[in-house]
Amino acid sequence: MIIGEYIPLFIMVILGFIVGAMFMVLSEVLGARRKTFEKETTYESGMIPVGSARERFSIKFYMVAVSFIVFDIEVVFMYPWAVQLRELGVQGLVAMSTFIVILLAGLYYEIKKGGLKWD
Amino acid sequence: MDLQFILFFVFGTLAIASASATVLSKNPVVSAMALVFHFCTLACVYFTLNAQFVGALQVLVYAGAIMILVIFVIMLLNLGNEKAFAEKFNYRKGIAIMLGASFIIMLATSFLSKNYITNQMPASSLKNGTVEKIGLDLFTSYIYPFEAIALLLCVAVVGAIILAKKKISH
Amino acid sequence: MNTANITWMLAETGIKAFVIVNIILVMASAEVWLERKVCAWIQKRNGPNRVGPFGLLQPFADVVKLFMKEDIIPAAASKNFHRLAPLLSLMMAVAVYAVIPYANYVDVMGHRVYLGIAPNLNIGLLYILAMTTLGVYGITLAGWSSNNKYSLLGGLRSSAQMISYELSMGMALIGVVLVSGTLCLNGVIDKQVGWFWHWNVFCQPIAFIIFTVASFAETNRAPFDLPEAEPELVGGFNTEYSGMKFGMFFLAEYANMATASCFIAILFFGGWQLPFPQEMLGLKDGSVQLALAQFSSFFIKMLLFIFFFIWVRWTVPRFRYDQLMSLGWKILLPLSILNALFTAIAIIVFKL
Numbered sequence: 001m002i003i004g005e006y007i008p009l010f011i012m013v014i015l016g017f018i019v020g021a022m023f024m025v026l027s028e029v030l031g032a033r034r035k036t037f038e039k040e041t042t043y044e045s046g047m048i049p050v051g052s053a054r055e056r057f058s059i060k061f062y063m064v065a066v067s068f069i070v071f072d073i074e075v076v077f078m079y080p081w082a083v084q085l086r087e088l089g090v091q092g093l094v095a096m097s098t099f100i101v102i103l104l105a106g107l108y109y110e111i112k113k114g115g116l117k118w119d
Numbered sequence: 120m121d122l123q124f125i126l127f128f129v130f131g132t133l134a135i136a137s138a139s140a141t142v143l144s145k146n147p148v149v150s151a152m153a154l155v156f157h158f159c160t161l162a163c164v165y166f167t168l169n170a171q172f173v174g175a176l177q178v179l180v181y182a183g184a185i186m187i188l189v190i191f192v193i194m195l196l197n198l199g200n201e202k203a204f205a206e207k208f209n210y211r212k213g214i215a216i217m218l219g220a221s222f223i224i225m226l227a228t229s230f231l232s233k234n235y236i237t238n239q240m241p242a243s244s245l246k247n248g249t250v251e252k253i254g255l256d257l258f259t260s261y262i263y264p265f266e267a268i269a270l271l272l273c274v275a276v277v278g279a280i281i282l283a284k285k286k287i288s289h
Numbered sequence: 290m291n292t293a294n295i296t297w298m299l300a301e302t303g304i305k306a307f308v309i310v311n312i313i314l315v316m317a318s319a320e321v322w323l324e325r326k327v328c329a330w331i332q333k334r335n336g337p338n339r340v341g342p343f344g345l346l347q348p349f350a351d352v353v354k355l356f357m358k359e360d361i362i363p364a365a366a367s368k369n370f371h372r373l374a375p376l377l378s379l380m381m382a383v384a385v386y387a388v389i390p391y392a393n394y395v396d397v398m399g400h401r402v403y404l405g406i407a408p409n410l411n412i413g414l415l416y417i418l419a420m421t422t423l424g425v426y427g428i429t430l431a432g433w434s435s436n437n438k439y440s441l442l443g444g445l446r447s448s449a450q451m452i453s454y455e456l457s458m459g460m461a462l463i464g465v466v467l468v469s470g471t472l473c474l475n476g477v478i479d480k481q482v483g484w485f486w487h488w489n490v491f492c493q494p495i496a497f498i499i500f501t502v503a504s505f506a507e508t509n510r511a512p513f514d515l516p517e518a519e520p521e522l523v524g525g526f527n528t529e530y531s532g533m534k535f536g537m538f539f540l541a542e543y544a545n546m547a548t549a550s551c552f553i554a555i556l557f558f559g560g561w562q563l564p565f566p567q568e569m570l571g572l573k574d575g576s577v578q579l580a581l582a583q584f585s586s587f588f589i590k591m592l593l594f595i596f597f598f599i600w601v602r603w604t605v606p607r608f609r610y611d612q613l614m615s616l617g618w619k620i621l622l623p624l625s626i627l628n629a630l631f632t633a634i635a636i637i638v639f640k641l
Contacts (some may be wrong), residue, residue, distance in 0.1 A: 016383030020376040027533030040364040065188040066279040075459040082466035101274030106273040118611035175415035234574030
């Protein structure tokens with residue numbers, strides 16, 4: 001039965017949650033509390049904060065996120081291939097080479113178009 | 120009762136609850152985080168169904184990659200303001216409820232008409248869910264769809280660049 | 290699976306998980322001490338030397354201090370997400386340890402006890418990658434929820450950097466998977482049995498370098514510690530955190546550093562394998578002595594890499610952000626893809 005192997009993982013994740021929650025609660029309970037207006041304002045190197053931080057930011061971060069999705073899917077496809085390469089033989093190698101070449105072309109295009117340029 | 124069976128229902132319930140939270144929450148960041156949690160519980164449901172590789176991918180691709188983009192977009196658009204989402208067209212809601220209800224009825228009738236409800240997993244599922252079996256199938260039987268995915272991903276990159284580099288004329 | 294088996298498994302996992310979580314927390318504190326000592330040594334200073342012998346109790350004093358500090362949540366922040374972010378970071382940092390094998394196995398009362406929580410998991414490597422991706426949320430949320438410009442920029446930079454280098458990391462792993470033919474961590478280690486020249490580092494040197502560089506970026510440590518570049522971003526994503534919530538990010542960072550060292554040791558340096566065939570010790574499989582020898586071998590490798598992480602931090606200057614991104618996308622990613630491809634070709638051509 002497969003699920004038996006995964007129960008330890010659930011236990012570990014839950015334990016991580018418990019440790020984190022414990023730290024959090026202890027920190028909020030044990031710490032001193034003297035609230036003042038200045039203390040609770042947003043830190044901006046001693047200046048009075050101007051506007052909100054929730055502003056729009058550069059499109060470059062989206063380009064990174066979109067490219068990440070594309071290449072993450074590529075990596076994910078490579079895992080079953082890498083495990084089974086010896087079984088698949090030359091045919092598997094050719095199939096994956098085609099896949100990689102197409103995606104490398106995409107990466108090359110993106111780099112050439114300056115999609116990943118930061119300046 | 121089988122442990123696997125019990126866990127399936129526990130995670131299934133969690134998955135439904137978090138999916139509802141995603142839809143019902145007014146705060147977009149709460150929605151997005153509920154969706155991340157939903158994907159994780161869905162992965163656990165896959166584990167209980169012996170589909171280990173698909174479960175891992177669910178976390179890796181959906182919760183890991185796609186939701187990061189969604190969160191970035193929520194931050195970009197500064198969707199903190201709930202009032203902007205006030206429903207204006209109520210007939211849409213009506214249609215959505217009707218379609219949703221008919222979908223549930225369809226699922227329910229198809230399940231109840233045949234004896235699909237069982238807590239026994241087919242023995243072959245143990246083997247079919249592994250990375251090894253998926254690798255073998257993907258690169259022999261499903262080789263053309265696989266190569267098509269490469270093209271699709273390539274088009275996605277090109278499309279993203281064209282959208283990002285588009286000059287907006289004022 | 291019957292009730293007796295389930296009870297045994299739950300008890301075994303419970304004990305192991307409890308011990309390992311404690312070790313993680315102590316290790317993280319010990320790393321803080323080590324970091325300060327090594328840094329002092331590199332800069333010709335003494336480092337912490339007041340609390341306990343050689344200042345060894347310094348990190349514990351720090352933890353007590355952090356607990357006693359005021360825990361400020363800024364008025365402008367989204368309070369619940371502000372609380373959730375450090376929790377997520379620490380949780381994911383702890384959860385990764387579930388698949389690490391610390392030694393092979395010990396036979397206790399007729400049961401085979403593997404030293405590790407789930408070291409034989411069929412998808413161990415994917416689990417690691419999944420947990421590191423989820424760790425990004427902690428940092429992104431910390432940046433966003435603080436409602437502070439420095440935090441937001443730091444959080445964004447950090448998450449963009451982490452996802453970029455995760456690709457190269459995953460791609461470098463492909464090389465190792467190709468060589469070992471499995472995603473199970475104990476399986477990867479089993480393939481590196483025998484003399485030390487069977488370790489993966491000798492057949493996958495490029496993957497090793499890429500993986501190490503990506504690990505530095507993944508743990509947000511120098512030379513890739515841009516998210517917390519003090520001159521420009523104050524403290525980065527943790528600017529608005531204080532008390533133990535700040536400490537939790539800190540603990541998570543050091544726990545991640547230990548994890549990264551563990552993975553480098555497992556994937557490229559044979560994990561718990563001894564540098565020579567274990568038959569030479571004359572101990573039988575499953576004996577406590579052999580497990581101890583394997584554990585020390587693993588622990589020494591891990592410590593060496595932790596030392597390497599610290600050494601690099603205090604030696605190498607920080608990258609600029611554009612340099613960092615172009616290194617990740619234009620050099621490491623294509624290089625790791627080519628490495629995977631050439632490894633595959635070599636395996637097919639030479640029938641390895």
